[in-house]
Amino acid sequence: MSTTTVRRVSEARERLLRTASALFYAEGIRAVGVDRVIEEAGITRATFYRHFPSKDDLVVAYLTVVHEAVRDAAGEEVGEQRLRRTVGTMGEMVCSPGFRGCSFINAAAEFADPDSPVHRAVTAHRRWLGALFAADLTAAGHPDPAAAAAHLMMLRDGAMVAGYLADPEVARTTLGRGLDAILAEAR
Amino acid sequence: MSTTTVRRVSEARERLLRTASALFYAEGIRAVGVDRVIEEAGITRATFYRHFPSKDDLVVAYLTVVHEAVRDAAGEEVGEQRLRRTVGTMGEMVCSPGFRGCSFINAAAEFADPDSPVHRAVTAHRRWLGALFAADLTAAGHPDPAAAAAHLMMLRDGAMVAGYLADPEVARTTLGRGLDAILAEAR
DNA sequence: CCCTAGGTAGAACGTTCGGTCTCTTTCTGT
DNA sequence: ACAGAAAGAGACCGAACGTTCTACCTAGGG
Structure with missing residues (x-):
């Protein structure tokens, strides 16, 4: 059941970035905390900081x-x-x-x-x-x-x-x- | 030594508003916390909230x-x-x-x-x-x-x-x- | 087979946030 | 002389901030 999808870039990272983009654009950057992004993207704090050193x-x-x-x-x-x-x-x-x-x-x-x-x-x-x-x-x-x-x-x-x-x-x-x-x- | 100056509006309030305006404009509104404004205006927390119910x-x-x-x-x-x-x-x-x-x-x-x-x-x-x-x-x-x-x-x-x-x-x-x-x- | 990278889960860090509170001092108008 | 408003000083609140950490699980490639 090829779940291959090659996954050259992490799927969690993409979800994170997409969610953050939508939030930042719609509500403003400083208005959106990392907690918000993490929760809405359905990922973990550790995953966030694995992909991005900082906000x-x-x-x-x-x-x-x-x-x-x-x-x-x-x-x-x-x-x-x-x-x-x-x-x-x-x-x-x-x-x-x-x-x-x-x-x-x-x-x-x-x-x-x-x-x-x-x-x-x-x-x-x-x-x-x-x-x-x-x-x-x-x-x-x-x-x-x-x-x-x-x-x-x-x-x-x-x-x-x-x-x-x-x-x-x-x-x-x-x-x-x-x-x-x-x-x-x-x- | 007439320190009359009539003071129809509080001097502390003016300092507060002037300081906040400069800070908000120069650095952004969400980037500036009330602590910053209070300290830079040289007033106290209570004075802040006496003049403005909220940020x-x-x-x-x-x-x-x-x-x-x-x-x-x-x-x-x-x-x-x-x-x-x-x-x-x-x-x-x-x-x-x-x-x-x-x-x-x-x-x-x-x-x-x-x-x-x-x-x-x-x-x-x-x-x-x-x-x-x-x-x-x-x-x-x-x-x-x-x-x-x-x-x-x-x-x-x-x-x-x-x-x-x-x-x-x-x-x-x-x-x-x-x-x-x-x-x-x-x- | 095991190593490693990416993921989940969740506690904890110290700091700052906006906001409330009490107590005291200073000044002004009557 | 006295009432009352304005201001100072500072403790305190819970929540959110960005960030770090340990521990465990899983899937893929050597």
Whole structure:
């Protein structure tokens, strides 16, 4: 009865990480204690600390998962098409039920110390996303890709906040129109 | 030696609120315990709880102080001039040393429950600011004040995030240009 | 066959959390 | 002169925090 499943990565670890991610995102990181995560994931304290040296490491792992999801959704082929798809995905995300803002913006609100591993993970992701915007804008022939990328990033951050604290639908269309306007500058 | 100072509001209470505000803003709300606030304000536990029934009340008071500061800085006279001044002030704020983002966005990241008094204070402030934008845009003769206000709000939220996590100077100029573009739509 | 890694189970650590309590001192308005 | 509010000082509460520990069980690969 092949329970093989190869199990290159522990199943308990995955459950732990998935549970923690959902909890951290929905309720805030500091608001959720390790006891909560342990109980809800149905694992033991020892198992938790076998996989993650500390809670901070779990938090970083959570942000890494989100980052990789965004990265994989974006893809490799630089250009206007990828930009449209990436921003379009963000617009949809903002409108999805249970949306509670950007994981990275929220994490940065809780971890103020720039030297904190969590804060570092946030800035790393944001630098990566900014570079992606700039690269795609460059490929699209935008005359000032750096400024346009900063503008687009502000629009996306605003959409993330508005999707959580205001009208998501309005946020989505405003973001879309903003991207169109920026792209229109590129001939 | 008139130490009169009238003292309509307690001096200890003001010290407490000022200290708590600085701490909450700089390090995050959940990251700062009441012990920390009490020690740094140089008051006693009993004095704390005499003025605020719970920590949550202190947090709401902190946000109220910020809200009133923004409101007073904006002023009363509706119109394009007030809008320019208000947004200009935000641009400067974003560039000021020690800037750590918008108090309300950060608070909402930590207090997810929409029924929480803290979360309510956040949405109340945001509704007020959105209404101010819409009123000024209407007075400025904008053809679609509601959409423009939402757009401007997203730009301001983006500037708040970027001022904290990216280049503040770029955030300020991008916000300024965005306002100019929106105002240009109003003839 | 046994070694090892990953898992369960659960007690315990010291610290900090938010909050309550009593007692005393200081000051102000009447 | 005196009542009463505001503040200081500090002990105390139970609960939750993140973390460490020992002990035992199991499954897979050498």
